[in-house]
Amino acid sequence: MTVLFRSDGSVVARGFKAFFSSSLPENTARVACSSDSMTIVIERSYLNSLGISWQNLYVDDHRCRPSANSYEVSFNFPINLCGTNKTTNKGRVVYSNHVRAAPSQSGEITRQVGEFLLSVKCHMEQGTTVGTVYKTKEIINHTIAGIGHFNASMAFYPSSSFSYPILEFPYEVSLNQYLYVQVQLSRADNTLDLLLDSCVASPNHDFQAHSYTLIQNGCVKDNTVYIYTNGRQYYAQFRFRAFKFLRTHSYVFLQCRVVVCADNDYNSRCRQGCRMRNRRSLDSAHHTETVTLGPITLKGAKAESADQVEKEE
Known part of the structure; x- marks a missing residue:
């Protein structure tokens, strides 16, 4: 590479600096x-x-x-x-x-530059x-x-204190029971914020074919949903009442789409919170993570299924 430097009388100084970069193989x-x-x-x-x-x-x-x-x-x-x-x-x-x-450490001299x-x-x-x-x-x-x-995880908790997660699998609940959910980064970091952009429920892992929306664009879509914190910490917390899907089995899976932002970015998507309309110009520049939790099942569901079989016989 040859560099040709020309100067005129507009600036009086000695020498010049040049920087360049090239890709590694x-x-x-x-x-x-x-x-x-x-x-x-x-x-x-x-x-x-x-x-x-x-x-x-x-x-x-x-x-x-x-x-x-x-x-x-x-x-x-x-x-x-x-x-x-x-x-x-x-x-x-x-x-x-x-x-x-x-x-x-070997030898007396080196010729490495x-x-x-x-x-x-x-x-x-x-x-x-x-x-x-x-x-x-x-x-x-x-x-x-x-x-x-980013590594994010989602878990059910027994109360709004969010002290310890539910380890039962599948999680057996009663109809209309409050379910407490926390989504968080796997490593605590107070310089980051996590926003629940959307949360949907489905009777199976196919969230495209059959789903019910709880949160959309950071806004509550189900009247039993209550958000404790969202977009202000490295975790988000909310609750909703248990339900079942009609004309299907009693399992319910939960899937949430999350956005992670720097805490000191006051114009970030996390700071905007509930956004009634989707702005494509912003969303196209934002990367997201999706986490899934479940299943939950209603108490007595197995007994109900057995009774149903006996009646049919």
Whole structure:
């Protein structure tokens, strides 16, 4: 590459600076992120081409070391540990770390130019994480990108205190009984907010064929639904009364579509809460996660089925 620099008399100063970047070879390194963990994978052949032993690699916390097989070297650690730094940029949470190489302990001298430094960043989007890895050596930057998802879970609770989840499976309830539901990120993080955008119920796992809407666009659609918190914490909580579907069995499954936002983004979808009309321009730019819970079944449903069989006989 040749750079030709021309100047005139409009500015009086010495020298100039130039920066450029190029992509790493395909499949050289990648990063996968979630709300729980960060995974960094580097090809051993790439490290060998640089004369670097995988056993000398470490991240910002030097106690976090990688594992390796014949082809790859990998780091896997909780995203809030191993020296990972968390910042907020334009309403998005960014996790960053570095992979470094300790100098070889053998020999008296080295002719390696510069320090091996692999910068790793995960940009947490609304319902997805986009990971970026770029290598810094001298003035050369290399970049690659990876994609992951937030980890969210949903559970029933026995009361509005939401102290401990129901572990019974399937959860057996009475008709008209209050059901308490909490959806949360699997790792508590007060810098993130979770919004229940929609929740629907179905008698089976096919939510497209037969469903009943409880929450839509963050708004209550069933008059028994009461929302305790939504879009202001890393979790959301609501309740509704148990029902059964007509002309079908007594099972009910629940599916919720959630949006995750940075807590300090006051223009985010989470802050808007109930939105009567869907704005496509916003929704197309937002990534979401879907979580499913169930089944619940009505008490006495098995006995009722047995009685029905006897009557038919």
